[in-house]
Amino acid sequence: MPHSIAPNVVLSPKGGEEDPFLPDAPSYANGAVKEEDNDAPKEDEAASDEALQQEVKLEDLFDDEVSDDEEFPSSSIPDGKVESSPPAAPIQVAPSAKFTDPEIMLAFYQRLFPFRLLFQWLNHSMKPSNDFSHREFAFTLQNDAYLRYQSFATGDLLRKQVLQLNPSRFEIGPVYTANPRDRKTLRKSTAFRPIAKELVFDLDLTDYDEIRTCCDKAKICHKCWSFVTMAIKVVDGALREDFGFEHIMWVYSGRRGAHAWISDKRARNMDDPRRKALAGYLEIVKGGAQSGKKVNVRRPLHPHLARSLDILKPHFARDILEDQDPFGTPTGSERLLSLIPDPALSTALRKKWDAAPNRSSTHKWADIDALAKSGASKSLDGKALLEAKQDIVLEYTYPRLDVEVSKKQIHLLKSPFVIHPGTGRVCVPINLDKLEKFDPLGVPTVTELLNEIDEFDGGEMQTDQASGEADGDEEVKKMMDYEKTSLKPYVEYFKAHVASLLRAEKGGMKREREEDSMEF
Numbered sequence: 001m002p003h004s005i006a007p008n009v010v011l012s013p014k015g016g017e018e019d020p021f022l023p024d025a026p027s028y029a030n031g032a033v034k035e036e037d038n039d040a041p042k043e044d045e046a047a048s049d050e051a052l053q054q055e056v057k058l059e060d061l062f063d064d065e066v067s068d069d070e071e072f073p074s075s076s077i078p079d080g081k082v083e084s085s086p087p088a089a090p091i092q093v094a095p096s097a098k099f100t101d102p103e104i105m106l107a108f109y110q111r112l113f114p115f116r117l118l119f120q121w122l123n124h125s126m127k128p129s130n131d132f133s134h135r136e137f138a139f140t141l142q143n144d145a146y147l148r149y150q151s152f153a154t155g156d157l158l159r160k161q162v163l164q165l166n167p168s169r170f171e172i173g174p175v176y177t178a179n180p181r182d183r184k185t186l187r188k189s190t191a192f193r194p195i196a197k198e199l200v201f202d203l204d205l206t207d208y209d210e211i212r213t214c215c216d217k218a219k220i221c222h223k224c225w226s227f228v229t230m231a232i233k234v235v236d237g238a239l240r241e242d243f244g245f246e247h248i249m250w251v252y253s254g255r256r257g258a259h260a261w262i263s264d265k266r267a268r269n270m271d272d273p274r275r276k277a278l279a280g281y282l283e284i285v286k287g288g289a290q291s292g293k294k295v296n297v298r299r300p301l302h303p304h305l306a307r308s309l310d311i312l313k314p315h316f317a318r319d320i321l322e323d324q325d326p327f328g329t330p331t332g333s334e335r336l337l338s339l340i341p342d343p344a345l346s347t348a349l350r351k352k353w354d355a356a357p358n359r360s361s362t363h364k365w366a367d368i369d370a371l372a373k374s375g376a377s378k379s380l381d382g383k384a385l386l387e388a389k390q391d392i393v394l395e396y397t398y399p400r401l402d403v404e405v406s407k408k409q410i411h412l413l414k415s416p417f418v419i420h421p422g423t424g425r426v427c428v429p430i431n432l433d434k435l436e437k438f439d440p441l442g443v444p445t446v447t448e449l450l451n452e453i454d455e456f457d458g459g460e461m462q463t464d465q466a467s468g469e470a471d472g473d474e475e476v477k478k479m480m481d482y483e484k485t486s487l488k489p490y491v492e493y494f495k496a497h498v499a500s501l502l503r504a505e506k507g508g509m510k511r512e513r514e515e516d517s518m519e520f
Helices: 045-055 102-111 115-123 155-165 180-185 222-241 272-281 303-324 330-338 343-355 361-373 382-397 432-437 446-466 488-518
Strands: 135-140 146-150 169-176 194-196 199-204 248-252 257-262
Touching (some): 102 155, 115 488, 135 155, 146 180, 169 180, 199 222, 199 272, 222 432, 330 361, 343 361
């Protein structure tokens, strides 16, 4: 039988050095929804509690003893003589194994999921605080039961619960005024309310189905992924330049979208009206597939829109006109003509295009200026035509956000680094320095990662045997399992993001103390 989890023996080397900036978070002595493909199943709390009891014993749920599983366990040999220490059991993922198999999911959680970094990211400090202990987590179990209002004092306890429940995924909610597990014991219902949460944004390619011609529904390709790329550029630029946010992380949703998590303290503390206003600031494409003109913006253009147009124009020429060719069909041509403000010019364009039915979108777009300059319309308003063309560019390139996700603190969003249930891909952070090179179809799947660990360990063992190091006189370098896989750059990017956030939080607290000390 294949072994999918690491051995229970702790493999921490003697005298091993901890990360100087991101050590293990201290534990308390006594244990002191939008998903871009499928909405989380909604079950009542009684059914959820029953499902929880079926999965694990109740005494196990509240056992606060420290687990002897370490995060990112290594499968290399600890310091000492090799002959007396058997090698770690290989994972041996069967060719027929599916990423939804419980054994596969458990191996991923135990060996690869960055629980420590997730804790520090959500806690904003090394020391456990209410930012984490009053935070809601929601689990979707293997039997599709949905457990809400789960909370944990430390990251270690979150990890322990995940290993016990082995959920297919889990979601992150807001920080509440009280521990979510205690909500039923509060005398007043108003005493339990959300008070903080990262500001989030959701991009989903299904919202582009009316303008993307290469794919639809759950399907994606490199051509239509460019919609996500240009959207990230515009939204990220606005958040940084217009609102001054710094700690923004974009996360691939695992299939056809991306999520933005803004962790700045100002963003986390925004109430719902402010979140709604900010989401409205970024929303300019409005109306369904059957509606008319979808972009109606005032002139002169707001600086945000002027900046967005500068970003989007090259994408419109390359990714829209060439790759998507949205005006190549009769339906697409009619849609373009309906957005031209001058009737005489529209008539002249229709006549030209009817005579050349295979004319490309790039040529049709050029025809607009060519016929306008030729005098096809005697009453042409050049300014109105320019503005209409700008609106067309925005309609086909500007971000189409699911703004409802952003408006309320209480909204749950899938955690980074979970496995997408439909593709098996890891929801990895996107490095904005390499945004243009990000390949959603190249993101590793959970089975690929586990096979990479096995291949690395097998090759390392052969190398050791060939070099005659079986006597154990030399130390064997201890590697974290994620370092053996293609998940490594994503974990390291997340680690750098968390480190930057913690430095900012520490500096902010220091300034607050200094300001308080100056008050009389």
